[in-house]
Amino acid sequence: MAKKKKKRRRNKNSAVTCGANQPDLGEKFLSKGQYGQAIKIFRRLYKETSDEQWRQPLHIAFSGRINQLTAKGMYKEALGIYQNAKILFPDYSPSLHVVLLLQAGKVNEAAQAYRSVEATLTKKQKQAIDESFAALLLSGLETDTFFAVLPEDSSLRLHYSHASRALRAYSLKQDSDALASLQNIPFRSPYKNFRLALKGMIAFHSRPDEAVALFEKIDHNSPFFHMTLPYRHLLPENNEHSEKETLSPSDRRIVRSLVGLDAKTIRFLDSLKNHGKTPSSLYQYLVTSGKCLGSQRLRKICYRLLPHAPGKFQDFLRRFGGIRDRFEARRLQALAMEIEDEYFAVAEAWEAACKELILKNDPADSLKIAMLYRHVAEVMEKDPGEYDVNAIRDTLQKSLQYDPDDKETYLRIFHLLQISPAEQYRHLNFMLEKFPEDTDILLLGVETTSRRGAFKKASRLAARILKIDPINTRVRRLLIDAHLAHAHKLAGLKKYELACRECEAAASYDRANIGRGKIEICHGLINLPAGDEAGGMKFIAVGESKAESRILAHFWIYAEALSLGLPKKWSKLFASRLKAELRATRDQKELLQIMDAMTELDGEKDNVLQSIGSVVIPWLKKGAKLDWNRTELRKLCRFFYDKHYYDLLLAYAKAAIKKKSEDPLLQYYCIYAKTMGGKKRLTRKQYNLLDKAWLDAGRSGDREVANLIDNFIVGDSPLKGIGTGGNPLQLLAKILETKFEDHLAAGTEPTDDEYDAVISEVLPEGLLPSELGPSPHPRRRQSPKTDNALQETSDDDTDNNNPTQLDLFP
Amino acid sequence: MKTPFEILNIPRESGDDAVKKGYLAMVKRFPPERFPDEFQRICTAYEAVKTEKDRVKFALFDAAVPDVDALIRDIREDAEGDRPDLVSLQRLLAAAVRRIVTVDME
Known part of the structure; x- marks a missing residue:
């Protein structure tokens, strides 16, 4: 070992002494951060040559070494290096000397050194050293000897008692006392950062955001900023400064005390993420x-x-x-299934849980059982292929046994009964009895009874809502419509006097002209066949003046005349008046008004609609040349599309495409109108255009339009004529599912022969499944080219690549 | 992750009035202008257990995945932290002086 050590030392020295290019080597050490070696080289060079050029690198090397040692906590060693540097450079940073003395724990020496160099220091250096003294004083340093070397008016001495009192109060949780003491510390005091730090520490316990803001205000090299490290470590906005600083064991102790958790739990929580x-x-x-x-x-x-x-x-x-009980186990199981999207079994799982609860026979569980049944119904509704409406309705009825006053469930049952209007009407009457004052149900009553032609009842229900909610304009309008519809009905029975009374009743509810002149027009028109021509015309004139525009007034007069079945002389007169008005006007606003008015005619007899159409459609067609914006064009096209006005739809869609050629919906409308809503087969060009529109819609995320086009293309399939309608591939899939029920149950696949036999039985001769058109699923739908390619290939391809077969037997 | 009852600081068996009382007390403690996130949390919790039906629904069908961040926050919130004593604070100050970066002092 000793030999080895000797060798190493020799090598080290040789690096310093024997190198030919000493300055380069010194620079190399400096750049590598090996300041000790650099000091040796540059000190020798400086001493031997007395050249001032080595002064600066030597200065850097001393500073770097001192910094390295203080970072390692070797304060005394750092002080030794400083003293060596001072021999060479007598003016070497006096402020650093004071701080190093403080860090080495030589406080009195530091105080004396400070006093001797105070005059040479900058304001910033003085502030920094004062703060260090302040921090040491608050850390429990013996104050008497230290204060002896300070002048009496020194702020370090003057503000110490306030700062010390505040610190003690904080540790005793006496925050108001602490804050009061801090108030006495002025802004220019060496304790000013202590004031911010302690305020932040107080805020930390109740208002962390405020604490972050206060800590950020402190000078980042102030000892008081370093004091807040454990606090900053725990704050969510853990800034970059605290990330760089590592916690010492005593810091960690404080962190644990602040958090109230032991070290193991803190470590566990950190790793949990x-x-x-x-x-x-x-x-x-x-x-x-x-x-x-x-x-x-x-x-x-x-x-x-x-x-x-x-x-x-x-x-x-x-x-x-x-687990607590069997119900809870079932509940967890059902919940897990629902999360896993196992819809085929979820409803059964929830029902099983529900049965467990029923078995407990606890009246306190009634609401739970009802909620569970409602949830089962919800799950069933998500899978309409598996459960029919009656099963869903029965489940909801079961829920009402346990919670008989749930309005939402009654409403859900009402909507489920749409397929059986008579039963729905009975259910409505039951709801009206159960909730006589509920406006939602009364409104539903008005709408349903109006649809059924029971206008008297509808107006009675609407009047009841108005009593509860007198400012409800929608109900007021419904009420007026119900009275007018009743008047129409009575006029049809030639009970003109009663019909007029209905009109008067309607007029009594007409506030702020929500009737828009329609009441007076209807009243006037009923007067005409009753023999009061003058009175009738007077009413009509009043109605005209109340309407939104003249054209709209004439439209309503003609439409009402047709609807009331007035003698031809009157309808001809009103038709000619409307035509004259249409000739004189071609305004976008009025065109839109007529369109809205036509929407209101929904439910009118076909002959009424045809007669009005024959007058209005040619006028509307000319309007396609007007300057419409995109929203208006879409609205107009949608209207013509819904009403199956193919000519108008084509005219407007063409005009729109000329302006905005890339809209997939307008492209679809155009082709839809050209094929008369799918009555004519698509040409290859149209098919390609539609496919492009479908792709564009998909790319722009317009799923509604993409589905619309998809369904239209599927509807163009050759199977359309033989099935019960709907998607031919789905139809075929259902047939195959039934035929191969045994295989599906056993999890086996049918043989090719079995499959071919069924296909030949189901499809017309010579028709292949691939010719049924593209799959309705966007991901599976193939482009027309691929479809044609399939058609051209041999029968073997259909066996292996048929998407239907793959879907059924994955 | 705390349940709405824990957020509102009310027992699970609370009725409508108690839930509302708990909600108002928490809103008073965490007003929206000063604690927007906490306030949002309180409002969401209140909506989840406002009526008896809401509470039953929550008990039967709540399946929110426990959020790890919320879990950690809750554990930290529940732990009763304390302040360091005077001696610890004094040690902290003494250590802070040694943390001064000497390069900045030159």
């Missing part, structure tokens, strides 16, 4: 390393993780004992 990637891994890490959290807390967290980590169920039972 890296193990929480999945619920399963989090569970595993908690049970293996989280004992420090205590068994109660650990059980609680693991229990919450169980539905997400069902594989750990047995492990949980082994470690923490049983």
Whole structure:
């Protein structure tokens, strides 16, 4: 060992002494941070040559070495290096000398040195040294001897008592006293950063955000900033300064005391983030390393993780004992299934849980049972292929046995009964009896009874809502409509007097002109066949004046005349008036008004709609040349699309494409109109255009348009004529599912022959499954080119690559 | 991750009035202008257990994955931290003087 040491020392010296190029070597040591070696080289060079050029590198080497030693906590050694440097450079940083004396614990010497060099220091250096003295004084230093060397008016001496009192009060949780003492410390005091630090420490316990702001205000090389390190370490906004600083054992003790957790728990919490990637891994890490959290807390967290980590169920039972009861076990199981999206079994699992609860026969569980049944119904609704409406309705009815006043469930049943209007109406009456004052149900009553033509009842229900909610304009409008519809009905029975009374009743609810003149127009038109021509025309004139525009007034007069079935002389007169008005006007605003008015005519008889269409459609078609914006064009096209006005749709979609050619929806409308809504087969060009539009819609994330196009293309399939409608591939898949039920149950695949036999039985002769059009699923839908390519290949390809076959037997 | 009952500082068996009382007390303690995140947490918790049906729904179907960050925060919040005593603070100050970076003093 001794030999080895000798060798090493010789090598070291040889590096310093024997090198030919000493300055280069010194520079090399400096750049590598080997300041000790650099000092030796540059000191020798400086002494031997007395050349001033070595002064600066030697100065850097001394500073670097002192800094290295202080960073390692070797304060006395650093002081020794400083003293060596001072021999060569008598003016070498006096402030550094004071700080090094302080760090080495030689406080009195530091005080004397400070007094002797005070006059030569800058203001900033003085402030920094004063702060260091202040920190040492507060750290419990013997003050008497130190104060003896300070002048009486020194702020270090004057403000010490306030700072010391504040520190003591803080440790005793007397925050108001601490803050009061801090108030006495002025801004220019060497304790000014202490004031900020202590205020931040007080805020730390209740207002962490404020603490962060206060700590940030402190000079980062102040001892008081370093004092706050354990606090900053715990704050969420752990800034870069505290990240660089490492905690000493005493700092860690303070951190533990502040957090109230032991070292092991703190370490565990720090490591927890890296193990929480999945619920399963989090569970595993908690049970293996989280004992420090205590068994109660650990059980609680693991229990919450169980539905997400069902594989750990047995492990949980082994470690923490049983689950509370059978219901709870079933509930966890069902929850796990639902999280895993196992919809085919979720409803059954929840029902099983529900039965366990029913078996307990505890009246306190009634609401739970009702909620469980409702949830089962919700799950069933998500899988309409598996459960029919009646099953869902029965489940909801069961829930009402346990919670008979749940309005939402009654409403859900009402909507489920849409397929059976008579039953739905009975259910509505039951709801009206059960919730006579509920406006939602009354409103539903108004709408449903109006649809059924029971206008008298509808107006009675609407009047009841208005009593509860008099400012509800929607109900007011519904009420007026119900009275007018009743008036129409009575006029149809030639009971004109009663019809007029209905109009008067409607007028009594017309506030702020929400009737828009329609009441007066209807009243006037009913007066005409009743024989009161003059009175009728007077009413019509009033209605005209109340309407939003003249064109709209004439539209309503003609539409009402047709709807009331007035004699031809009147309808001809009103048609000619409307035509004259249309000729005189071609304004975008009025065109949109007519379009909205036509929407309101939904439910009118076909002959009424046709007659109005024959007058209005040519006028609307000319409007395509007007300057519409994108939203208006989309709205207009949507309207014509819904109403199957193919000519209009084509005119407007073409005009729109000319302006904005890349809109996939407008492209679809255009082709839809050209094929008369799919009545004509698509040409190759149209097919390609639609496919491009479908892709564009998919790329822009417009799923609604993509589905619209997809369904349209699928509807163009040759199977359309033979099936019951809908998607031909889905239809074929259903047929195959039924035919190969046994195979599906056994998990086996049918042979090629069996498959071919069924295909030939189901499809028309010569038609291949690949010709049924693209799959409705966007990911599976193939481009027309691929479809054609499939069609051109041999039968073998259909056996192996048929998407339908792959779907059924994965 | 705390349950809404723990956030509102109320027992699980609380009725509508107690839940509202707990909510108001917490809002008073954590006003939105000073504690926006905490306030949001309190509001979400209140919405989750506001009525009896909400509470039953929460008891039966709550399946939120425990969030690790929330878990750590809750454990830290629950631990009763204390202040360092005067001697520890004095040691901290003495150590702080030694942490001064000497290069900055030249």
